[in-house]
Amino acid sequence: MTVTTLDEEPAVPATIRDVARASGVHISTVSRTFSAPHLVNPETRVRVLACAEDLGYRPNRAARALITGRTHNIGLIVADIANPFFPPLIKAAEGQARHRDYHVFVADTNEDQAAEEELVHALAKQVDGVLLCSPRMSNSLIEQVSREVPVVVINRQVAGLPCVMMDVGQGARLAIEHLLGLGHRRIALLGGPRGSWTNREIRRAAVAAARAGGAELTVLGPNHPTETGGGAVADQVRRSGVTAVLAYNDLMAIGLIEGLDALGLRVPQDVSVVGVDDIALSRLTRPKLTTVATPTAAAGRTAVDMLLQHDSDAPRGARGRGASAGDHRTTAQVMLQTELVVRDSTGPVPPPGRDGTGA
Amino acid sequence: MTVTTLDEEPAVPATIRDVARASGVHISTVSRTFSAPHLVNPETRVRVLACAEDLGYRPNRAARALITGRTHNIGLIVADIANPFFPPLIKAAEGQARHRDYHVFVADTNEDQAAEEELVHALAKQVDGVLLCSPRMSNSLIEQVSREVPVVVINRQVAGLPCVMMDVGQGARLAIEHLLGLGHRRIALLGGPRGSWTNREIRRAAVAAARAGGAELTVLGPNHPTETGGGAVADQVRRSGVTAVLAYNDLMAIGLIEGLDALGLRVPQDVSVVGVDDIALSRLTRPKLTTVATPTAAAGRTAVDMLLQHDSDAPRGARGRGASAGDHRTTAQVMLQTELVVRDSTGPVPPPGRDGTGA
DNA sequence: TACTTCACTGCAAACCTTTGCAGCTCTCCG
DNA sequence: CGGAGAGCTGCAAAGGTTTGCAGTGAAGTA
Structure with missing residues (x-):
């Protein structure tokens, strides 16, 4: 009476030793079969591979990491x-x-x-x-x-x-120039989080571009880079009397649009808004967001x-003289590069006296 | 003349042996300081910890993984x-x-x-x-x-x-009942990807709820669970003459709304749309999406x-008798639970003869 | 005082793999 | 026919940590 063994994966995983035993070679040969196949005889190799497959062997990455x-x-x-x-x-x-x-x-x-x-x-x-x-x-x-x-x-x-x-500086410049082209001269910049390099770059470029175009740029922030953060400054934007806003990112831009909407200001009729990032979402909101696309x-x-x-470098923590992590790297x-994607959230500057600005 | 050593992190990381040497104890004591602090004398412990801190020692997880x-x-x-x-x-x-x-x-x-x-x-x-x-x-x-x-x-x-x-079945039922309550009797279900359990659950519950309410439910799909997937069926939805749609997820719902818009159908005036998931985005689109919120x-x-x-179980691959992975687990x-969040994408059934249905 | 107990620490094996070195067998060339 | 070389394989050390066991000294008990 024969007993057929279940071909389940074994509860305790096969090691290199099991494979070596099964295929009648030394463990080092098994090791080489995987890490340096050209060093082992093709016949041996197929045999080892077959046994490994059979046993469901997979190298233990911890052990490998330990030595390599x-x-x-x-x-x-x-x-x-x-x-x-x-x-x-x-x-x-x-x-x-x-x-x-x-x-x-x-x-x-x-x-x-x-x-x-x-x-x-x-x-x-x-x-x-x-x-x-x-x-x-x-x-x-x-x-x-x-x-x-x-x-x-x-x-x-x-x-x-x-x-x-990503060259957000260039993107910000394009955005400001786009707004200038639409006639805007009072523009706000919605700052992002403190410590953000992107934020600094955007600000630097936006300030320069605004100055070059003879426009006034108000910086509002720092803010939390989310819809909430954008919505929270809607009132501030309204009171500032600007006609256009460049936001640190799309999320804030969208939040701002929501917030302005709640205050009765419409985009782009009353205020133009530009975002940065071109997240998938910015194509889906109404109005569709004009934004700086980042790759x-x-x-x-x-x-x-x-x-x-x-990849083939000496590993970290090699013995003997250790190379500092950044060496010869x-x-x-x-x-x-970034680019400006013009959609529906920007438009010509509204006729004066509409709101906010005139007392 | 004294030489002050730079307190940079060493290029090759400190091991347990270095800490042992520095604090004058055996490596096993260092090990226990971290993995079983109660077994080591408080005085020794603080000394070891100080040395470890000093050397920037962090246990090598690969080595630990290897043995545990x-x-x-x-x-x-x-x-x-x-x-x-x-x-x-x-x-x-x-x-x-x-x-x-x-x-x-x-x-x-x-x-x-x-x-x-x-x-x-x-x-x-x-x-x-x-x-x-x-x-x-x-x-x-x-x-x-x-x-x-x-x-x-x-x-x-x-x-x-x-x-x-997540009980999307219950959510789907609530959604259908909501639509029934608004007078809809011809409803479409936008199916999600093949092989999705959620998709099956939604369908099962929606079909049952529609039948119970005496409504006709058309299943469209399977579809790719993205905006694109949702937009792609807009025309099919229009031709089917339904007045309301339950989509597999919010992304598809939003894509569908876009698609319908392009076809001149407005949401919710012409068609009501309900999504599933309540992703952050669904609060930001116009109209704001009615959806089934999942936790x-x-x-x-x-x-x-x-x-x-x-967590304290015997590790996998313990020697000797191995317990199968699922043992005594x-x-x-x-x-x-899920819940229905009613927003602006659903409304009363439009008066008949408006579009599509009548010849 | 002698014996037990306790708290703490050291010892050494084990985990699984990689890799430099050495040894073996064959082939090829002179 | 002898030697060199190539191709392949085995040996054994090493990598950093955990952990059962044994050993130490001191405190507690009879």
């Missing part, structure tokens, strides 16, 4: 996953990483500096590198972190570190490539 | 990060996990079954458990996976496995709790 010093994981730290700006970037980064046999830890800091710092430390020991996306920490803190673990910074410029930036997916992919460009800084 | 068999990572597999339904869930899950000293791998399957299966296998060896969110694979595949790694299923019911569900954040937290409830199935 590389985890094949990368960390991605973002300010707020729920902000629709980030998911496309995350998605692109993750796809690119997977493509290179890496996994991605995503961590959310809730727009909090302290959480950001804590997270990056917690992650550092567990990943081969970290993508810092729209960091709110100080440059010096970022530099300190970069000595502990390889870092690529997204949406910020830090000297001596690899960075992927978020490309940024995610590029950042992963930059982080992993030295080309610290390229990439600036991606 | 627990990685302190969990995997979270979602259909599409860019779908705004998921980020709040991810965020909640991640926060809850971090709270218990776990990290989260987020993986995106692009709504693809094969990618889903591949991902869960790739992740299995690297995490202590997997959260399967809105899986598109078959139940039997899920069961097979669950033998390899502990699994909690979100948004789907699988017998014998811990599940966190996504709560689902994320609950799922993590269920996965980690046996209480396979609770949690059903979270």
Whole structure:
């Protein structure tokens, strides 16, 4: 009487030793079958692979990480996953990483500096590198972190570190020029969160462009970069008497439009509004949002490539003379182009005396 | 002449051995200082902690994972990060996990079954458990996976496995009843993706509610669960002559409204539209969307709790008698309540002969 | 005083894999 | 026919941590 064994996956996973035993070779041969196939006899290789398949063997990544010093994981730290700006970037980064046999830890800091710092430390020991996306920490803190673990910074410029930036300055200039072209001369800038490089860039460029065009630019902020944050300043915008607003991002722009609507001001008839990011949502609101499109997916992919460009490098924590994390790493800084997408939330300046301005 | 040493982080990270040497104890005492503090003399403890702090020591998780068999990572597999339904869930899950000293791998399957299966296998060896969110694979595949790694299923019911569900059936019933109350008798259901449990639940409940109310329900689909998918069926909706639509999710509902608008049909005057999910976006579109609110954040937290409830369990892959992954794990199935949020996209049935229906 | 108990610490094996080195067998060339 | 070289495989150390067991000294008990 024969007993057929169930072909379930075994409860305790097969190790390299099991495979070696099953295929009659030494464990080192099994190891090489996976990590350096060209070093093992083709016949042996197929046999080993067959046994491995049979036993459902998968290399233990912890053990591998222990000896190689590389985890094949990368960390991605973002300010707020729920902000629709980030998911496309995350998605692109993750796809690119997977493509290179890496996994991605995503961590959310809730727009909090302290959480950001804590997270990056917690992650550092567990990943081969970290993508810092729209960091709110100080440059010096970022530099300190970069000595502990390889870092690529997204949406910020830090000297001596690899960075992927989007040229929001140029975008802001285009936006202001667009508004100037429509006749607007009193414009507000809705500032974003404190510590945001993007925020500074936008402001710098907007101020310059407004001045060049002979317009008056009022800066309102900093604000929380969400609909709520945008809605909260609606009244302030109304009282300021401006006819157009450039917001730090689309979410704030949309919130502002809502808020203005509640105050009886219509967009774009009474006030023109421009956002930044071109999130999917901005095509769906009414009016459709005029905005500065940023190439978020490309940024995610590029950042992963930059982080992993030295894939074959000596691992971190190699014995003997240790190379500091940033050594002989080309610290390229990439600036991606943005463009202005004109939709329905901007229009010609309203005739004077309509509201607010005249006492 | 004294030389002050730079207090930079060392390029090669401190190990438990360095801390032991610095504090004059054995490595096992250092280990216990972190993993079982009550076993070590308070004085020794503070000394060790001071040295560890000083050296910037952080335990190597790979080494720990190697011996304990627990990685302190969990995997979270979602259909599409860019779908705004998921980020709040991810965020909640991640926060809850971090709270218990776990990290989260987020993986995106692009709504693809094969990618889903591949991902869960790739992740299995690297995490202590997997959260399967809105899986598109078959139940039997899920069961097979669950033998390899502990699994909690979100948004789907699988017998014998811990599940966190949202009662979309009840939500759909409320939605249909709401439409019936407004006088609608010809209603369409916009189906979601094939393989979605949520989709089946909604359909089942909607069909039942419509029948009970003496209404005619047309099912359109399956469709891609995005704005595009919703917009694509606008013409079909118009031709069908229905006066109200229940969509699989908010994204499709919004896309449909756009599409109908392009065809000259206004919401809610000509057609009423109800979505499901209550994503942040649905409050921002015009008209504001009537929708079934699902407690996504709560689902994320609950799922993590269920996965980690046996945190002190014997690790997977313990030597000797191995317990199958699902052993003595209480396979609770949690059903979270949903509710109908009435906004501006639904209204009374239009007077007959307005459009489409009459010749 | 002698014995037990307790609190604490050290010892050493074990986790699974990678990799430099050495050894083996064959082939090829002189 | 001898030697060199190539191709393949085995050996064993190493990586950082956890943990059962044993050992130490001091305090408590009889």
